[in-house]
């Protein structure tokens with residue numbers, strides 16, 4: 001893809017080089033710094049909207065916008081043009097309502113559970129009802145909800161992933177006893193293997209979704225249809241229907257390979273020490289120097305969401321790889337700086353950024369980008385650049 005192609009595609013994301021957000025040198029820091037590039041979030045949404053063709057691209061901001069901070073992220077997405085939002089929990093929806101104000105549709109994937117009545121009442125949320133239990137529960141809660149118009153709801157139908165959603169038999173039961181007290185504005189399902197374009201499960205689920213959604217057409221003539229998350233958006237027009245629901249791609253994660261980097265994480269160098277052959281480093285003495293070595297102690301540990309099982313990982317100092325050595329402790333990690341230029345305390349070492357993406361790190365430790373993002377800890381100094389923060 002050339003630069004101009006990506007512009008035509010609404011891309012912008014594709015060919016822009018990743019900026020280096022190493023925190024400026026000032027007084028030496030003790031805390032790791034998490035930098036979130038809101039312009040990259042906005043560019044990723046625009047690119048996924050372009051990839052959604054005629055469908056509308058919604059924005060999934062559950063789990064505190066995948067750990068990045070729902071306030072700044074949702075405002076940046078709204079400013080970029082996102083008009084429809086999804087969260088997982090009603091409480092997340094209530095928080096998001098406070099951020100976005102009235103009028104923007106906010107859907108709750110986990111549907112309606114009776115304990116969430118207050119959140120639904122106060123924040124005008126749209127539950128994506130996923131079972132006969134939830135339909136009954138919402139019916140019973142209607143007087144307490146106190147809405148004049150029939151409340152908008154979504155329906156989640158099962159198409160093969162076997163998590164949430166109405167089975168064919170439950171769809172039949174729903175048709176036999178239509179929930180006419182609701183305004184069904186969305187009919188959706190979720191793909192199990194959308195990150196694998198060649199997986200035949202995708203076409204099977206698409207077929208099941210189309211057939212089952214048609215059965216509901218009489219009950220929900222105006223409902224919009226939605227099947228694809230980030231992966232489904234990238235599978236092409238057959239998977240777009242009326243609304244796509246990208247999440248991880250907005251935040252720079254796979255399978256959206258052209259995504260712009262959103263997350264930059266730097267850890268401060270607290271101390272540098274010289275050790276001799278045979279000296280060991282860290283709890284359990286798991287690493288022993290085979291040559292005279294210079295060890296850097298960084299202020300970042302598993303209490304910051306950094307994975308304890310990070311053996312073999314590399315970080316970067318001024319663009320040069322520095323290997324992690326010894327165990328990850330609660331507040332510290334240690335790196336081998338023997339081959340790095342002599343760094344001073346306060347130097348910031350890149351953990352995530354242009355040299356190591358969220359997915360690179362995930363692969364290094366045997367997990368997914370989703371888990372790396374949602375594990376980012378609350379102890380970081382957080383810095384938002386671009387977007388609404390600009």
Ligand SMILES: *Cc1c(COP(=O)(O)O)cnc(C)c1O
Nearest residue numbers: 060190229230245246247248249
């Ligand atoms: C989390 C979620 C999404 C977003 O998925 P990504 O893979 O992050 O794009 C979409 N739909 C449902 C039902 C989800 O739970």
